Amino acid sequence: xxxxxxxxxxxxxxxxxxxxxxxxxxxxxxxxxxxxxxxxxxxxxxxxxxxxxxxxxxxxxxxxxxxxxxxxxxxxxxxxxxxxxxxxx
Amino acid sequence: xxxxxxxxxxxxxxxxxxxxxxxxxxxxxxxxxxxxxxxxxxxxxxxxxxxxxxxxxxxxxxxxxxxxxxxxxxxxxxxxxxxxxxxxxxxxxxxxxxxxxxxxxxxxxxxxxxxxxxxxxxxxxxxxxxxxxxxxxxxxxxxxxxxxxxxxxxxxxxxxxxxxxxxxxxxxxxxxxxxxxxxxxxxxxxxxxxxxxxxxxxxxxxxxxxxxxxxxxxxxxxxxxxxxxxxxxxxxxxxxxxxxxxxxxxxxxxxxxxxxxxxxxxxxxxxxxxxxxxxxxxxxxxxxxxxxxxxxxxxxxxxxxxxxxxxxxxxxxxxxxxxxxxxxxxxxxxxxxxxxxxxxxxxxxxxxxxxxxxxxxxxxxxxxxxxxxxxxxxxxxxxxxxxxxxxxxxxxxxxxxxxxxxxxxxxxxxxxxxxxxxxxxxxxxxxxxxxxxxxxxxxxxxxxxxxxxxxxxxxxxxxxxx
Numbered sequence: 001x002x003x004x005x006x007x008x009x010x011x012x013x014x015x016x017x018x019x020x021x022x023x024x025x026x027x028x029x030x031x032x033x034x035x036x037x038x039x040x041x042x043x044x045x046x047x048x049x050x051x052x053x054x055x056x057x058x059x060x061x062x063x064x065x066x067x068x069x070x071x072x073x074x075x076x077x078x079x080x081x082x083x084x085x086x087x088x089x
Numbered sequence: 090x091x092x093x094x095x096x097x098x099x100x101x102x103x104x105x106x107x108x109x110x111x112x113x114x115x116x117x118x119x120x121x122x123x124x125x126x127x128x129x130x131x132x133x134x135x136x137x138x139x140x141x142x143x144x145x146x147x148x149x150x151x152x153x154x155x156x157x158x159x160x161x162x163x164x165x166x167x168x169x170x171x172x173x174x175x176x177x178x179x180x181x182x183x184x185x186x187x188x189x190x191x192x193x194x195x196x197x198x199x200x201x202x203x204x205x206x207x208x209x210x211x212x213x214x215x216x217x218x219x220x221x222x223x224x225x226x227x228x229x230x231x232x233x234x235x236x237x238x239x240x241x242x243x244x245x246x247x248x249x250x251x252x253x254x255x256x257x258x259x260x261x262x263x264x265x266x267x268x269x270x271x272x273x274x275x276x277x278x279x280x281x282x283x284x285x286x287x288x289x290x291x292x293x294x295x296x297x298x299x300x301x302x303x304x305x306x307x308x309x310x311x312x313x314x315x316x317x318x319x320x321x322x323x324x325x326x327x328x329x330x331x332x333x334x335x336x337x338x339x340x341x342x343x344x345x346x347x348x349x350x351x352x353x354x355x356x357x358x359x360x361x362x363x364x365x366x367x368x369x370x371x372x373x374x375x376x377x378x379x380x381x382x383x384x385x386x387x388x389x390x391x392x393x394x395x396x397x398x399x400x401x402x403x404x405x406x407x408x409x410x411x412x413x414x415x416x417x418x419x420x421x422x423x424x425x426x427x428x429x430x431x432x433x434x435x436x437x438x439x440x441x442x443x444x445x446x447x448x449x450x451x452x453x454x455x456x457x458x459x460x461x462x463x464x465x466x467x468x469x470x471x472x473x474x475x476x477x478x479x480x481x482x483x484x485x486x487x488x489x490x491x492x493x494x495x496x497x498x499x500x501x502x503x504x505x506x507x508x509x510x511x512x513x514x515x516x517x518x519x520x521x522x523x524x525x526x527x528x529x530x531x532x533x534x535x536x537x538x539x540x541x542x543x544x545x546x547x548x549x550x551x552x553x554x555x
Contacts, residue, residue, distance in 0.1 A: 010446040011402065012409065012423075013439050014431040021502040022398070022444040026457050028391035034463040048322035061186075068170065068186040074416035083411060084418060084425040 092305035093252050094158055101146060101157050108142040108157035112201060115159045119204050119250050124231065125223040126241035126250065128164045129172045129205040135159065138201045155313060156199025161245045161254035163238075164205040165212060166192050166297075167286040171202075175288050176220035177210040179414045179433035189286020190321065191255065191297045191314040198313050204251065207241030210435050211405065212259055212290040214238050215504050216497040217266070219437045224494045228270040233491040236266030239300065243270040246300045253301040253310055259290045260393050261486075261511025263298045267523040268486035268530035273307050273548075274300045278538050279518035280325050282311075283318035291400035294393075294515040304548050307522070308332065311541065330542040335549040344376050344547075345479035347383040350510055355386070356488045363528040364485050370554060371483075381475055381482070384468060386509035392468070393512035394505055395448055395461040402445025405438070440501065465516050472517040476537040481547045484510050486523050487530045524548050526555040 008016040061069070075082040100106045112135050119127050142157035162168060165175050167185035174180045192202065209219040217225035217240025225235035228247035235244045239256030243266035246254050256263040258276035267274025275298045282297040289295060299310035312329040346368060351361055372378050384392075410416030410429035419428045434442070448458040475482065488509060497504045510533065514521040520541040523531045532551070536543040 005450070007443045007446050007450070010450060011439070011442045012406075012426045012430050013434065013442065014427050016431075016439060016443045018443060018447055019440045019501070021500075021505070022394070022440060022447075024502055025391040025394050025505065026444075026448065028387050029395055029457050029461050029464070032388060032391075032460065032464055034460060034467055052322065054319040054322065064169070065186045068184050069413075072183055072186070072413040074410055074412075074414065075418075084416075084422045085420075086422045 092303050092309070093301070094154060094306050094309055097158055097252065098152075098154050098156075101142070101152065104146065108139040108146070108201075109136060111157065112136060112139040112159050112203060115203055115250060118248075119245070124226040124228065124235070124244045124248065126207050126225055126245045127204055128174055128176060128207050128222050128241070131168075131171055131202050131204060134171070135201050135203040142199065142201075153199050154309060155195065158200045158252050159203045160195065160200050161204045161206045161242055161251035162192060162202050163208050163242050163254070163256050165208060165257055165288040166255065168192055168202055168205070171205060173205065173288070174221075175211045176208050176222055177433070177435070177438070178221050179408055179410070179429070181221060181415065183413055187286065190283035190318045192286065194314050194316075195255070195310070204245065206239075206245060206254060209238035209240070209262075210438055211288065211401070212238040212257060212262055213401070213435070213437045213441055214497075215261070215265060215507055216492070217241060218494065218498050219435050226494065227491055230491075232493060234269070234494050234497060236269035236491060238262040238266075239274075240266045242300050243267050243272055243274065246270070246272045246302060249302075253299055253306050255310075255314075256298055256300050257287055257290075258296045258298050258515070259294050260397060260515045261508050263296075263300060264486055264511050264521060264523040264533060265508070267300055267525070269491045271525040271531065272300055272302055273304055273525065274298065274523045275307050275311060275541075275544075276515070276521045277311060277315070277541050278327075278520045280323045281327050281520070281539070281541060282314045283316070283321040283324050285318055285320035289404040291397035292404065293396065293400060294518065304335070304524075304545060304552060305332070308335070308545055325539075327539060327541075330545060334542050335546050337546055338550045341480045341543065341547055341550075342377060343379060343479040344371055345379045345381045345475055345482045347482070347484055348380045349383055349385060350484050353386055353488060353509070355506065355509070356485070357490060357529075360485050360488065360490075360528045360530065364532070367483070367527040367532065367555075374554060379479055381479070383471065384464075384513065386506065388464065389468070389513045389516070390505050390509055392461045392464045393508070393516055394444070395457055396465065396516075398441045398445035399448050399458055400445070402442045402449065405442055437498065437501065468513060468516050472519060472537070480536065480543060482535045484533045484535070485528050485530065486510060486533050490529050520544050522548055524551055526551055
């Protein structure tokens with residue numbers, strides 16, 4: 001059974017509410033009448049072609065990169081990186 | 090104005106100045122942070138690089154054109170070992186672990202990054218007021234906004250604090266501040282320059298681009314940063330634009346402009362009359378000028394913001410304080426995400442994330458998000474048809490002159506509508522350049538995809554004509 005999720009839950013932002021200013025923009029789209037509705041008949045052509053996909057290889061990070069990634073981690077204790085308590089619902 | 094890069098290069102080669110003194114001079118003018126353009130000064134890195142350039146010159150080795158030239162970087166680009174904050178509370182202590190491809194190409198050419206520049210947080214804004222580092226002040230009148238989101242970059246260039254700066258443009262974020270501060274700013278064709286290492290706002294329109302005081306410097310920096318990058322699979326291989334090609338104005342026969350932009354009730358009367366006067370001058374120079382039909386401003390702005398908000402909601406969902414960023418601990422993981430994001434995102438960023446999740450959610454995606462995608466397709470088709478009859482489209486950059494600092498964030502809808510003339514070209518992924526001529530906030534020159542060279546050629550003609 002599907003569960004209705006409000007925008008504050010979807011956005012992980014406490015007390016978040018839809019904005020009046022943004023809703024006015026959405027009203028314009030709702031009222032618009034595009035001449036065709038095939039949203040994926042795109043002329044954008046910015047997708048990557050299968051022939052040009054890069055090789056699926058693991059690239060080892062440099063020592064400096066690893067060190068900065070660890071340094072950016074918000075919390076550590078006794079040389080372990082600490083994450084928040086995970087709950088299961 | 091002639092190329093600053095060429096002039097400084099010659100002075101370095103002739104040893105009229107040392108690279109260290111050039112870099113130090115720029116650091117000295119940036120340090121007081123008079124216009125709130127500076128998030129981080131890269132003084133140690135810059136002076137170390139400058140010493141190496143001086144040593145090379147002293148040993149008689151030739152140097153490249155960009156070698157030793159100081160430049161600024163909008164604070165949304167990764168430069169390894171430097172703070173990259175996106176002007177946000179969430180990332181105010183974040184250090185880049187790697188370097189963006191576009192910036193690496195400039196480093197490889199010997200250019201020296203000296204400053205990470207203030208901007209709207211995550212690119213969310215048109216005034217560079219949505220930042221934890223203080224509102225950026227306009228270079229011409231410090232009571233006015235700098236424009237945004239690349240406001241710090243445009244002001245640094247206009248004040249000669251940097252020789253050039255690298256901005257980011259999603260819906261006008263290079264072109265509008267360039268217009269507000271009377272400098273050149275280019276949004277290249279989408280995919281011409283790699284986005285790898287640019288903090289993502291709306292991935293389908295995000296573009297890397299240069300801001301400079303001369304057209305030639307735009308060309309030099311564009312050529313250096315362009316090219317296919319396996320780390321950004323939307324990039325394509327482009328042909329460098331030659332200096333000579335900028336004189337080939339005969340390749341351009343017909344110029345178009347959008348009637349409804351000029352008939353828009355919101356346009357400033359002086360911007361309108363100056364624009365129409367420019368049109369007359371272009372006609373008098375023998376070009377065929379065609380008025381074109383286009384989408385209403387409200388439709389353009391609404392389509393752009395619907396898609397940009399959806400993409401930013403997705404892109405910023407990774408910012409939850411788990412692996413990096415300012416985590417605020419709460420009773421469990423979900424609460425930690427929620428409190429971290431609530432406390433660390435600005436009101437404008439939250440507004441856009443919530444808007445994005447609204448349009449992506451079940452029940453709304455068909456009615457809003459998919460419909461906006463369909464309108465975007467129509468906009469692209471419209472451009473394709475236009476470019477079968479004209480070579481270039483020109484338009485004003487903004488409907489109005491820059492507002493006073495403090496007024497934009499109070500009225501988000503007015504701020505969104507101020508992007509009316511820039512967002513259409515972003516949705517079309519077209520090369521578009523702001524030139525500091527024609528109206529108080531400049532002119533935009535646009536061509537078909539991958540015709541960035543044609544844009545520069547017409548800009549070169551306009552520079553001489555005006």
